[in-house]
Amino acid sequence: MEIGLVIIFFIVGLIMTVKGGDIFVDAAIWIAEKTGISSGIIAATIVSMATTLPEFFVSTVASREGFSEMAVGNAIGSYICNIAFIIGICSLIRPINIKDKFFGIKGVMMIGYLCVFFLFSKDGFINFNEGYIMVLLIIFFIFINILEHRKNSPCRSKNKRKTINKKELVKNGIKFMVGIVLIVYGAHILVDSGVEIANILRIPKQVVSLTLLAVGTSIPEFITSLMATFKRQQSISLGNILGANILNISVIIGVSSLVSDKGLIVTGHTLFTDIPMAMLVALLFVGVGLLREKIGRITGLILLGTYVVYLFMLF
Template identity: 55%
Template structure:
C-alpha cells in the first residue's frame, strides 16, 4: 500500500509540473509579445532562472550537508539531460528553428562555461574563489542579455505602441507567471522526493541517482517548458531556456554550492573523465548543428537521444 502511495504522489507531482509549465510559458510568451523583448532573451533569462530553481535548491542543500558528489552530479547531470534528452526529444518530435546570431553567441558562452568548470575542477576541488568567479560569469551573462535588450530598444518601443493591453490582462499574466513558476518548483520537488524513494525501492545505486533520477527530476521544469513552448510555436523560448539553464547550472548552481560548502566542492574522477567530457561533447554537437543548419533537425535530435541512452548504459 505504501509503495502505491509513493507512485500516486509521483503522478500528482507530474500533473502539477505540467500545469505549471503551461501557465508559465503562456505568461512568458505574453511578456515577449507585449514588451517586444526577443523570445530568445526571455527564454535565456526569466524562464531559465525560474526553471533552474530546483537544481539550485537541491545542489546547495546537498553541498551544505557535505554531499559534493550530489551537488555536482545534479548540475552536470542536468546540463546533459537538458541537451541530450530534452532538446533531443523536442527536435525528434518537431525540428527546432533558431535565430543563428543570438543562438551562436549564447551557445558559445555555454561551451566556455563548461570548459572553465573543467579547468577549475581538474585539481579535484572547486574552491571558494573559483565559486566566486563562476558567479561573476553568471552576472556577466545576465548583463549581456540586458545590453542586447537595450540595443534592440527601438524595436521594442515600436512593438509597445502597436499593441494595447489593460491592467486586468497585466494582473492575470503576472499571477500566471508566479503561479506557474511556483507549481514548477513544487512539482519538481515532489517528483525528486518520490523519485528517490522509488529508486530505493528498486535498489538503484545512489551514485547513479544524482546523475540520472535527481538530474532528470530537477530538469523536468525545462522539459515541460521546452515541449509546451515548442507546441505553441515558440522554439526560441525553448532553446533559449535550455542554453540559459545550462549556463546557470555551470555558474550559479555550482558557484552557489561552492560558497555554502566549508571546504569547497570535491570532484571525483568520474566527473572529470566521463560526465564533464560527455557534457562538452553534446554541447559542441548541439551548437554546431544549430550554427551550421539554422535548426536542430530530427537527425540531430535522434543522435542526441542515442548518445544519452549510451551514457545511461555506461553509468549503469
C-alpha cells in the same frame, strides 16, 4: 519505508516542483510582457531562469543537506538531458532553424562555462571562491542578452508597454509566490525521496540524480521547448535550452558550492564520464548549429541515441 510509498512521494514532489515552475513561468512572462521586454529576452533569461528553478532548488537543497553528488549530478544531468534529449526530440518533430545571430556567442559561452567547471573541479572539489566566480559568470550572459535586445529592437520595449490592471497584478503576484513555495517544498520532497530510492535499490545517489532527478527537473524545459516547437517559435526553444544550461553550470553549481558547509565535492564519475558526455553533446549541438544553421532530424537522432547510450553507461 516501502518502495511504493517512496515512489509516491517522489511523484508528488515532482508534480509540486513542475507545477510550481509552470505557475512561476506564467507569472514571470506576464511581468515581462507588461514591462515591454522582447520575446527573445524572455526566452533566454526570464523563461530559462524560471524553468531551471526546479534544478536550482533540488541541487541547493541536496548540497545543503550534504549530498554533493546529487547536487552536481542533477545540474550536469540536466545539462546533458536538455541538449541530447530535449533538442533531440524537438528536432525530430520539426527541424530547428537557427536565425539567432547570437546563437554562436551563447553556444560558445555554454561550452566555455562547462570548461571552467571542469578546471575548477579537477582537484575533486569546488571551494567557496570558485563558487563565487561561477555565480559571477552569469553577469556576462545577462550583458550579452541586453546587447542582443538593444541591437534587434531598440524601441520595442517602449512600444509594447501595457497598462497594468490591479486585479491582474494581484493575481500574478500570488501565482509568483505560490510557484516559488511549490518549487521549494517539492524540491525537498524530491531530494529526500530520491535518497530513499537510492538506499532501497542500492543504486548510487549520483545515478539517481543523473536520471530520475535530472529528467524530472528538466520537464519544465522540455514542455516549454516542445510547445515552442509546435508553435514554430524555435528561437524560444533554443534560447530556453542555452539559457538553462548556462544557468545550470554557473548559478546552480556556484550556489550549491556556497550553501554547503564544506564546498562541493566532485566525484571521479563526474570528471571522467558526465562532463565528457556533456561536452560531446554540447559540441555537436553548437557545431552543427553554426555550420548548417539548423538542427535537423539526423542530428536530433544522433543526440537522442547518444543520450540512450549514456543512460546505459550509468547502469
